[in-house]
Amino acid sequence: MRYSKQREEILKVVKSLNFHPMADDVYKRVQRSMPHISLGTVYRNLNALVDQEELSCVQDGKIVRYDWETGPHHHFRCRKCGTLYNVEIADEDILKFLAEKCEFEVKEVDLEMTGICGECSNGTEE
Ligand SMILES: [Zn+2]
Ligand SMILES: [Zn+2]
Secondary structure, X not given: OHHHHHHHHHHHHHHHOOOOOEHHHHHHHHHHHOOOXXXXXXXXXXXXXXXXXXXXXXXXXXXXXXXXXXXXXXXXXXXXXXXXXXXXOOHHHXXXXXXXXXOOOXXXXXXXXXXXXXXXXXXXXX
16 A cells, blocks of 8 residues: 555656656655655655656666657757757658668667757757
8 A cells, every 4th residue: 555655756746857867866856745755665656657657767868768759759869058959750651651761670769859848949049
């Protein structure tokens, strides 16, 4: 019982954050309502949630980030604030494009887009 409550809280926290939090970010926020929770517990629950496909995870260099979006999507990284945004682009569309441009049969794409996000471009010259 206790464990499922923690899991629920962890899932709620990840869903409330749209910046692909690391385990540590989740830990700090869950601690507000559950001061006795340990980082290990947060890790275990995050991984269990990924196993249950309630969450997905993104490898960001050496860091693992957690994502409430479990459907197919790609990421846009802001060069200014470093935030990773979800972008819904269908893989089929990309594969169709590549089929015309590429001599190989592409099965999978790992796309990372970078630029300046709306938040950061507000009021700046870039
Ligand atoms: Zn930004
Ligand atoms: Zn994502």
